[in-house]
Amino acid sequence: MSAPDGAERLIRGLELESSYGSAPSVPRYAGGSRVPGWDRAADLEKDPAEIPEDIEVPEDLRAEIEGHMANYPDRRSAALPALAAAQRVHGWCSPEAIEQVACVMRVTPAYLESVASFYDMLETTPAGRHSVYVCTNISCSLRGADALYETIVRAAEGDDQIGVRSFECLGACDIAPMASVDGVYVGPLVPEDVPALLDDLRAGRDVLPGKQLARRLVADPDANSGEFGEHPVHRLTLPGRDPEIPPERAAFGEVADEDRGEETAPLEPQPEHHEEDES
Numbered sequence: 223m224s225a226p227d228g229a230e231r232l233i234r235g236l237e238l239e240s241s242y243g244s245a246p247s248v249p250r251y252a253g254g255s256r257v258p259g260w261d262r263a264a265d266l267e268k269d270p271a272e273i274p275e276d277i278e279v280p281e282d283l284r285a286e287i288e289g290h291m292a293n294y295p296d297r298r299s300a301a302l303p304a305l306a307a308a309q310r311v312h313g314w315c316s317p318e319a320i321e322q323v324a325c326v327m328r329v330t331p332a333y334l335e336s337v338a339s340f341y342d343m344l345e346t347t348p349a350g351r352h353s354v355y356v357c358t359n360i361s362c363s364l365r366g367a368d369a370l371y372e373t374i375v376r377a378a379e380g381d382d383q384i385g386v387r388s389f390e391c392l393g394a395c396d397i398a399p400m401a402s403v404d405g406v407y408v409g410p411l412v413p414e415d416v417p418a419l420l421d422d423l424r425a426g427r428d429v430l431p432g433k434q435l436a437r438r439l440v441a442d443p444d445a446n447s448g449e450f451g452e453h454p455v456h457r458l459t460l461p462g463r464d465p466e467i468p469p470e471r472a473a474f475g476e477v478a479d480e481d482r483g484e485e486t487a488p489l490e491p492q493p494e495h496h497e498e499d500e501s
């Protein structure tokens with residue numbers, strides 16, 4: 223069966239339109255596609271892509287990309303961390319950034335563009351220095367993510383250094399509603415947290431330290447001990463630990479008296495429950 227020609231497609235479109243009563247309103251980009259760039263015609267006259275030579279690459283960036291390449295048997299596997307590194311340096315995956323990565327990795331810019339355009343966290347258009355991803359998926363949405371997102375968008379309006387966007391589940395539903403701020407997970411958030419969140423971000427401070435996922439109390443007392451030290455409650459309750467609370471832990475507030483230096487009492491064994499006992 224041959225593909226429908228233009229007239230046939232138009233008739234099918236009109237049939238569809240009449241079956242709906244009016245044309246369904248679907249947002250379209252300039253080329254008519256629902257996804258930007260998907261219907262951009264390929265230039266078949268173009269020369270084949272080449273690996274760029276003799277491009278000036280900042281030394282730190284070159285060293286980082288080479289470090290990532292050394293981690294994989296196939297150097298192309300380093301495309302994601304290499305592009306992320308270039309994005310940190312250039313602010314986005316600009317044509318210049320992509321050329322630099324291509325030059326170090328010995329791949330074509332086209333290969334890297336195909337990777338960069340697939341992943342949401344790689345920016346292929348100019349972006350602000352900071353990114354705030356607000357999760358608006360189901361768990362966060364049920365707990366007020368939509369209002370939170372709108373509040374952040376309004377508060378950051380006009381600041382081209384802060385890019386705010388809604389995201390699908392970021393995998394931290396237990397702190398819903400939450401956001402990833404330059405990769406740091408914070409939550410549960412309320413709209414009242416937004417001024418402090420943006421102030422911290424603009425001032426280059428740690429964002430809402432008391433609401434960071436990485437600093438939350440967890441069952442494992444040794445969790446996060448490398449980067450953030452231990453939670454003061456754990457420091458005090460485990461025998462032999464230094465009871466002094468470091469100042470950076472003050473975000474957790476005062477340690478309750480009952481938590482100071484006390485061992486948790488072992489659970490009493492419970493009598494076994496048999497259904498016949500009830501009869």
Ligand code: FES
Binds near residue numbers: 395
């Ligand atoms: S739904 Fe928001 S983190 Fe999962």
